[in-house]
Amino acid sequence: AQSVTQLDSQVPVFEEAPVELRCNYSSSVSVYLFWYVQYPNQGLQLLLKYLSGSTLVESINGFEAEFNKSQTSFHLRKPSVHISDTAEYFCAVCPMDSSYKLIFGSGTRLLVRP
């Protein structure tokens, strides 16, 4: 079985400050890892994913996440946040032996203040 833990339910931060959203997972099989973002009153959108290769992956809007296999973590970071980054962020894993099963964390609400 798999599980995903997002340690912070809400992260308040000032504009232009750095931020890290933490994600840890547990799985008996290898997994693919995803970060999704949900803006108010919208569905989830893929932010970035780790499938293989370099453990550092980047999104087009300045976020990055690093896969750490030994610590079973996939933390999301941004060096300087904007007001428009205010949203809820979900970490998710998909076991490599399953073609449909996406397991989500409980989400972290990022609140960027001016």
Added chain:
Amino acid sequence: NAGVTQTPKFRVLKTGQSMTLLCAQDMNHEYMYWYRQDPGMGLRLIHYSVGEGTTAKGEVPDGYNVSRLKKQNFLLGLESAAPSQTSVYFCASSYVGSNQPQHFGDGTRLSIL
């Protein structure tokens, strides 16, 4: 390109009433999914489909039924609505493969009184 479209966007029901939520995708995806989102619990899979005419139970299937008569549509039914089914429902679709991201609709907010 509309992506994944859900109808309706909002609905209020009384306990015991029935309704159907419609999901349509125009990306020729094989897989489709229904989730519910509740505060502090992330998204939980209700039912999913790996192709036209096939459906399967997810993590929380009780009280729901689904049908996939056409590849592009996935319907979620509540036969006898209960207050515990008050939630935001999301439909998603994807290509085949565990490395394929899922594409989500904007959700249906459902309140059961």
